Amino acid sequence: MEKNEISSLSGSLMSTKITSLLIRELKTGIYAQAERLPAEMELAAELGVSRTVIRDALGNLENAGFIERVRGIGTVVNRNIVELNSRLDFKLEYNDMIQGIGFTASADNIILKEEPADENIAEKLEIDQGARIVCCQKRMLAGTVPAIYSIDCIPLELFGKVNYTALDWSQPVFDLLSHYCGLTILNSLTSVSATNATPMIRAKLDVKEQPLLLLEEVSFCKLNRPILYSLSFYTDFFHFSLLRKKF
Amino acid sequence: MEKNEISSLSGSLMSTKITSLLIRELKTGIYAQAERLPAEMELAAELGVSRTVIRDALGNLENAGFIERVRGIGTVVNRNIVELNSRLDFKLEYNDMIQGIGFTASADNIILKEEPADENIAEKLEIDQGARIVCCQKRMLAGTVPAIYSIDCIPLELFGKVNYTALDWSQPVFDLLSHYCGLTILNSLTSVSATNATPMIRAKLDVKEQPLLLLEEVSFCKLNRPILYSLSFYTDFFHFSLLRKKF
DNA sequence: AAGTGGTCTAGACCACTTC
DNA sequence: AAGTGGTCTAGACCACTTG
Numbered sequence: 001m002e003k004n005e006i007s008s009l010s011g012s013l014m015s016t017k018i019t020s021l022l023i024r025e026l027k028t029g030i031y032a033q034a035e036r037l038p039a040e041m042e043l044a045a046e047l048g049v050s051r052t053v054i055r056d057a058l059g060n061l062e063n064a065g066f067i068e069r070v071r072g073i074g075t076v077v078n079r080n081i082v083e084l085n086s087r088l089d090f091k092l093e094y095n096d097m098i099q100g101i102g103f104t105a106s107a108d109n110i111i112l113k114e115e116p117a118d119e120n121i122a123e124k125l126e127i128d129q130g131a132r133i134v135c136c137q138k139r140m141l142a143g144t145v146p147a148i149y150s151i152d153c154i155p156l157e158l159f160g161k162v163n164y165t166a167l168d169w170s171q172p173v174f175d176l177l178s179h180y181c182g183l184t185i186l187n188s189l190t191s192v193s194a195t196n197a198t199p200m201i202r203a204k205l206d207v208k209e210q211p212l213l214l215l216e217e218v219s220f221c222k223l224n225r226p227i228l229y230s231l232s233f234y235t236d237f238f239h240f241s242l243l244r245k246k247f
Numbered sequence: 248m249e250k251n252e253i254s255s256l257s258g259s260l261m262s263t264k265i266t267s268l269l270i271r272e273l274k275t276g277i278y279a280q281a282e283r284l285p286a287e288m289e290l291a292a293e294l295g296v297s298r299t300v301i302r303d304a305l306g307n308l309e310n311a312g313f314i315e316r317v318r319g320i321g322t323v324v325n326r327n328i329v330e331l332n333s334r335l336d337f338k339l340e341y342n343d344m345i346q347g348i349g350f351t352a353s354a355d356n357i358i359l360k361e362e363p364a365d366e367n368i369a370e371k372l373e374i375d376q377g378a379r380i381v382c383c384q385k386r387m388l389a390g391t392v393p394a395i396y397s398i399d400c401i402p403l404e405l406f407g408k409v410n411y412t413a414l415d416w417s418q419p420v421f422d423l424l425s426h427y428c429g430l431t432i433l434n435s436l437t438s439v440s441a442t443n444a445t446p447m448i449r450a451k452l453d454v455k456e457q458p459l460l461l462l463e464e465v466s467f468c469k470l471n472r473p474i475l476y477s478l479s480f481y482t483d484f485f486h487f488s489l490l491r492k493k494f
Numbered sequence: 495a496a497g498t499g500g501t502c503t504a505g506a507c508c509a510c511t512t513c
Numbered sequence: 514a515a516g517t518g519g520t521c522t523a524g525a526c527c528a529c530t531t532g
Contacts, residue, residue, distance in 0.1 A: 063306075
C-alpha cells in the first residue's frame, strides 16, 4: 500500500480513492486477515492524507457495513460482511455479478426493439409518454447456466447521433451508456418482488416450479437523472445478500 | 427547527442526532418542499454545531440516497428517495413496517418453542450446535390482511434469569430483546430469495399461485454480535424498495 | 494513564458551477 | 467574481475502553 498507488485509483475525490483502496486491502490486501484497522492518525500518516479524508473514507466503509467504529476501542473489521460477494445493495452490471462468483459471463437471445414509452416507463424515466425508447432483452449465462433474463429500456434521445442498432448489445448496457452517451450510472432505485414471470421467460431460464426474483429498477446518473429502466428476472443461481441498517 | 430540539433527539452522537433531525425536516418539516439544503456553513450556524458535524450528517444522508452533494452547486435533495416508505435496505420491526404504510399491525397464530440449534443456526448465531434456542413463529396482519409469516430464533442464554415463556410474544421481538436482554439490534445481514414456502405457510398467508419473498436474516448488535436469526415470508402486500449504489 | 474515536475551532486553498 | 462542496492544517477537548 504505497502512496503512489493512490493517484491511479478510480474516483475523482480523494476520499473515494482511499475508500476503494481500503476495501481492496480489506478483501485481499494487507488487511485481509486484520480484525482491526490502524488508528485514524496512523492511517492518515501512512497514506499521506489528513485525518479528515481518512474519516470520510472510514465513514463510507462503515455505511457499507465493512467496519464498525467504537470510541475507546478502534476500528473493528466485520469480516462476515467484507467477504460477501453478491450484495443486492450494491449496483453491478450483470457481467460483473457473474464473474464475481467465478463464472464466465455471456449473453444470448438478444432482442433489440424501438418502441414508444408507455405511461409507466415515461414517468419513471421522466420523459414524455410516447417518446421513443430503445429496449434490449437478453438472457445472461453463467458458464452454460442461464441465470438472468433482462429487459433494459433507454430513451432514444440519449444516443444523439449514434446509430444504436450498430452497437454490440451483448456488451453490458452500462458500458454502452458510458462510451456512446457519456453517462455514468451512479445508483438505482429498485423494487424487489417474487414472481412466476411469463412462460417464455421461464422457458428461457429453464426453470420448472421454482419462482424467480424480479428486480424492477430505475438507474440514475449525476443529479438524480434517470437514464435506464430495467426488469431483471433471477433464478436461484444467485444468492443475494443485503445489509439492512437501522436508522 | 430549534437548537433545543436537538438535545432531545435519539442517538448518542451529535452527528446522528443531526442526521435524524434533517431526515425529519426533509420528510415532513421545513425542507419538505426543498430542492436544496442550505450551504454547510449556514446549517452549521443555524444548528449551533461545527461544519464537521454537519458534514458527517450530510454524509449519512448522502449514503442513504436522500441527497447528493455537488461541488459548485450545493446539496441537492433527491425527493424520489426521501418519499419512499418500505425500504428493504432499512431494518425495521414488522410492526413499524406495517404502520409505516398506514395499517394497524397485529400478530396471531403464535407458536413458541424451545429447541436445540441445528448446524446452520448454530453457525449463524455463533453458538454451539445443540445449544438451546427460543423459536417464535407468528403471522403478522396489516389490518385484517395477513402480510408476513415469521420465524424468529434467539439463543436461550440471552434471557439469563428471565422466564421467556412469561413474556408477551405478540410484541415485536426487538422490544423483547431490548427490555429483557438489554440488547439493541443495529443491523442485519439478509439473504433474499423467491419461494413457494410450505403449504402451511401459504395457507396461513392465504395465497394461491403467487410466490412469496423470503428474507433469511441474522441480526447484530454492537460489535457484530449475532443475536437473532429469522425467516420472514412476505406476500405481495409490501412493495419493497431498495437503493443500489455503485462502489 | 494511555489510547481510541467523536467533536470542535478557525482558519486556508482547491475544484467546480453559475452569474 | 462569488458561492458551493472537498480537502487540509494544527491543534484542542470529550467520552469511552483497556491495561
